[in-house]
Amino acid sequence: MKLRFTKMQGAGNDFVVINALQQPLTLTPEQIRRLGDRRFGVGCDQILVIEPGKVAGVDFSYRIFNNSGDEVEHCGNGARCFVRYVAEHGLSDKRSIRVQTLNAVLELHLRDDGRVTVDMGAPRFEHAALPFDSSGLCASSRNGFELWPLEGLNCELAVLSMGNPHAVQVVSGDVDAAPVLTLGPLVEAHRRFPRKVNAGFMQIVSRSEIRLRVFERDAGETLACGTGACAAVVAGIRLGLLDECVEVHARGGDLKIEWAGLSVGLSAPVFMTGPAQTVFEGEIEL
Numbered sequence: 001m002k003l004r005f006t007k008m009q010g011a012g013n014d015f016v017v018i019n020a021l022q023q024p025l026t027l028t029p030e031q032i033r034r035l036g037d038r039r040f041g042v043g044c045d046q047i048l049v050i051e052p053g054k055v056a057g058v059d060f061s062y063r064i065f066n067n068s069g070d071e072v073e074h075c076g077n078g079a080r081c082f083v084r085y086v087a088e089h090g091l092s093d094k095r096s097i098r099v100q101t102l103n104a105v106l107e108l109h110l111r112d113d114g115r116v117t118v119d120m121g122a123p124r125f126e127h128a129a130l131p132f133d134s135s136g137l138c139a140s141s142r143n144g145f146e147l148w149p150l151e152g153l154n155c156e157l158a159v160l161s162m163g164n165p166h167a168v169q170v171v172s173g174d175v176d177a178a179p180v181l182t183l184g185p186l187v188e189a190h191r192r193f194p195r196k197v198n199a200g201f202m203q204i205v206s207r208s209e210i211r212l213r214v215f216e217r218d219a220g221e222t223l224a225c226g227t228g229a230c231a232a233v234v235a236g237i238r239l240g241l242l243d244e245c246v247e248v249h250a251r252g253g254d255l256k257i258e259w260a261g262l263s264v265g266l267s268a269p270v271f272m273t274g275p276a277q278t279v280f281e282g283e284i285e286l
């Protein structure tokens with residue numbers, strides 16, 4: 001099968017985007033892994049498949065696969081690339097579109113400065129949403145928000161869902177020196193997270209600025225993680241470390257995250273603004 005694709009990136013988190021609007025497309029986990037393979041395929045962190053909207057009021061649906069072949073619920077940087085793709089391919093002339101993912105409907109807005117703002121929905125803190133098994137564990141609390149120590153790991157984690165699961169730790173000192181590649185996989189696959197977790201490492205620079213690295217579930221460390229940035233900022237705000245609007249410096253670029261959860265209520269949506277770019281288009285025989 002010959003497949004046309006567009007390679008895109010948002011703050012260095014990269015995607016292979018496939019248009020399945022005209023005809024349904026089913027990719028096997030093996031084909032997804034091949035597309036994601038940086039040596040034997042195209043190479044990307046996630047694969048995004050665009051499909052027609054399936055419910056009233058939704059412009060498109062999209063499916064997200066980690067380069068491991070597993071389907072996931074949410075992808076912040078992918079959402080921004082999605083709206084750029086729709087505009088560049090003339091699929092809609094709207095500046096704001098509504099898109100359905102596996103477990104949410106997102107609103108994506110193409111801004112005049114070329115960046116994209118996404119309403120990422122509300123964070124969720126109940127452990128079943130990740131899921132996270134905290135039975136028998138004893139949390140510490142900072143500003144009324146819980147930090148969890150996990151067996152065998154020398155860290156404390158804020159756990160929350162942005163539609164997908166996140167465990168965020170605050171690092172002291174330079175995040176470049178954090179043990180992302182050694183501790184990250186241990187957090188990701190810890191038995192307390194039955195569906196695994198994205199592991200974030202956050203350095204607080206000031207109340208409005210953080211540096212962030214994320215060891216993503218099934219994809220390893222990426223140059224940026226949009227949902228990870230939202231999760232880190234929400235955790236930082238709940239811990240009393242950050243204000244409502246925060247600049248997030250990831251290794252591949254900057255994202256602006258806004259959350260008014262402490263002033264208007266915890267179910268306030270998180271807004272993410274950042275870049276999205278097409279890198280090249282191509283065709284691959286699968």
Ligand SMILES: N[C@@H](CCC[C@H](N)C(=O)O)C(=O)O
Nearest residue numbers: 075076077164217225226227
């Ligand atoms: N890169 C993404 C997140 C992709 C999914 C994640 N690896 C998971 O398994 O939940 C983002 O920008 O949010």
